[in-house]
Amino acid sequence: MLLVLVNQSYSKCDVREVKSDTVVKERYLSGGFYHYFYNYVNLYEYVVCEYETLTAGEQLDIGNRSIGNISYITFINSNVEVVYVGLFNRFTNVSSIYLNNSNVHVIEPRAFAGMENLTKLMLQGNHLNTILNWTFADLKELKSIDLSLNSLSQIQSYAFANLMKLEVLSLAYNNIAYIDDILFSSLIELKVLNISHNRLNTIKDNAFLYLNKLENATFSYNRLRQTPKFNLSHDQLQDVDLSFNELTQFDFDNISSHNLNLSNNKIDSIHWSSTKNTSNLDLSNNNIMNIVKIGKGLLKLNLTFNKLTYLESEPFQLSSELIELDLSHNKIKSFQQDTFDNLFQLRFLYLEHNQLDVVPISGFHDLSNLEILSLSYNYLNGVNFGTFRGLQSLMKLFLNNNNLSIIWESSFHMFKRLEQLNLDNNRLSFLDAEKLMSNCWALKTISLHNNAWNCNLLVEMLRIFMSKNVGIFKASSFNVPNVEGIRCTNENGSLTTASSINVNTSSNHFFNNLDAYFANSSFFNYFDNVLSDRDKKEFTSKDCSLQNKKFFLVVTVIALLCLIVILLFIGLFCICCKRNSRGYEKKIMNEFEL
Incomplete structure (x- = not known):
């Protein structure tokens, strides 16, 4: 009876098989005939312990099943408060153990003795608060261990001793405050280290001295006030994340990483003469008011959400190899003509959400490779000729959400590659679409929402853009007067044009009155009937100041009247000449008779 009870207590751990998709044809001899059958190859087996409660002294049991082909063990909704010595004695060939969310409170030292083939140990989501010395010392083949989402506040110095093949270690989401010099000294093959979301305030100087193969280190969401030191020979270090700490300054000589995240700290200034191997630097959400120097080698710099106000060329020195620069969400009021000098490789420049009211002429003259320029959400009220000099490679220009009331289309003459233009949320009332397209003939999309457009002019603009295959x-x-959802007004008023001569109110009234007079005249009605549909289409396809076929009819009438007057004048002149010549001949004849 006792044996039955024991079997029942262990019956929740089942052995399951994983078979290959490959089918093997087999046969056996019976009754003088061969019988054939097909069988799937058994790749490996694994143990599933579901709703299991293990007490001290018990061994994991799977009955009479063979354990030679078992690859891993996983616990689901189980209760294993203590991982004690001998729990996994029989499973020496297992490569992985999953003890996630199993209510583990204690792991005895050498609890995994004999498991020389174990390469992966998952212990996340438990209630561990201490890791004792030599806990994992027998796992010489271990490559990955996850201790995240526990309550760890203490890890003894030799807890990870002998783990010379460990490559991945996660200690995230714990209560660790201190790391000494010895803890990681055995982890010479470690590549990924995650200590994020802890209470770290102190890391000893030599804590990472022997991590010569480290590639990724994450310290985000801690309380660090000093820069942790890394071995400067770590050329392979790819990513270091120190975001969401309490750093007020940063020592760039301590870390050499390709991608360095220092966002959401309290850094107020940057002085960096050498970037070593760093190519991507994120300094967003700090208190930076001044940048003294950024060293060579940097390719991407993020300075969003800081306190920059003036970008003076002397202190604001950037890497000449920079490709992307993000200065958005600051308080920049101005920058000088030579602020961005020598940034010949820059391709992306973001200056949106600042306080710029003017852009210096030739302020971008060295940015010959720039592809995207964002000046949106500023206070710009105009764009002068020469502002965009040097931007011959620009493909996207964002001028939306400013105070622009005038656009000089000719100032875009260098934009031979411009594909996207955003002019939303300004005060524009006129835009010469034909002239704009003659300068930006590669334009593919344009955005014109929320301006002061006149509806008639807006219709004509959209017609021209669509005829050039430009997307709107x-x-x-x-719910208001609109064209294709773009707000406009039917009111007459002065037009702000982008030509060299502004169209004033008096000239508008003159042409409007002239147009109305001839539209009601018999001349107009006569010529309107005479003209064929083809002629009308040719007239309407042409450009004129009134943009109306009536104007062409008026010009035609005036021209014909002028021609008639000229012909009458010539006729009268000829008649006068003929009379004079006859009088002269008669006078001569009289003199001859005398």
Whole structure:
């Protein structure tokens, strides 16, 4: 009876098989005939312990099943408060153990003795608060261990001793405050280290001295006030994340990483003469008011959400190899003409959400490779000729959400590659679409929402853009006067043009009155009937100041009247000449008779 009870207590651990998709044809001899059958190859087996409660002194049992082909053991919704010595004695060939969310409170030292083939140990989501010395000392083949989401506040110095093949270690989401010089000294093959979301305030100087193969280190969401030191020979270090700490300054000589994240700290200034191997630097969400120097080699710099106000060329020295620069969400009021000098490789420049009211002429003259420029969400009220000099490679220009009331299309003459232009949320009332397209003939999309457009002019603009296969971003202002959802007004008023001569109110009234007079005249009605549909289409396809076929009819009438006057004048002149010649001949004849 006792044996039955024991079997029942262990019956929840089942052995399951994973078979190959490959089918093997087998045969056996019976009754003088061969019988054939097909069988799937058994790749490996694994143990599943579901709703299991293990007490001290018990061994994991799977009954009479063979354990030679078992690859891993996993616990689901189980209760293993203590991982004691001998629990896994029989499973010496297992390569992985999953003890996630199993209510583990204690792991006895050498609890995994004999498991020389174990390469992966998952212990996340438990209630561990201490890791004792030599706990994992027998796992010489271990490559990955996950201790995240526990309550660890203490890890003894030799807890990871002998783990010379360990490559991945996660200690995230614990209560660790201190790391000494010895803890990681055996982890010479470690590549990934995650200590994020802890209470780290102190890391000893030599804590990472022997981590010569480290590639990724994450210290985010801690309380660090000093820069941790890394071995400067770590050329392979790819990513270091120190975001969301309490750093007020940063010593760049201590870390050499390709990607360095220092966002969301309290850094107020940057002085960096050499970037070594760092190519991507994130300094967003700090208190930076001044940048003294950024060293060579940097390719991407993020300075969003800081306190920059003036970008003076002397202190603001950037790497000439920079490809992307993000200065958005600051308080930049101005920059000098030579602020961005020598940034010949820059391709992306973001200056949105600042306080710029003017852009210096030739302020981008060295940015010959720039592809994207964002000046949106500033206070710009105009763009002068020469502002965009040097931007011959620009493909996307964002001028939305400013105070622009005038656009000089000719100032875009260098934009031979411009594909996208955003002019939303400004004060524009006129845009010469033909002239713009003559300068930006590669334009593919344009956005014109929320400006002061006249509806008639807006219709004509959209017609021209669509005839050039330029896409229009549609808006949703359908409850007010609009064209394709783009807000406009039917009111007459002065037009702000982008030509060299502004169209004033008096000239508008003159042409409007002239147009109305001839539209009601018999001349217009007569010529309107005479003209064929083909002629009308040719007239309407041409450009004129009034943009109306009536104007062409008026010009035609005036031209014909002028021609008639000229012909009459010539006729009268000829008649006068003929009379004079006859009088002269008669006078001569009289003199001859005398």
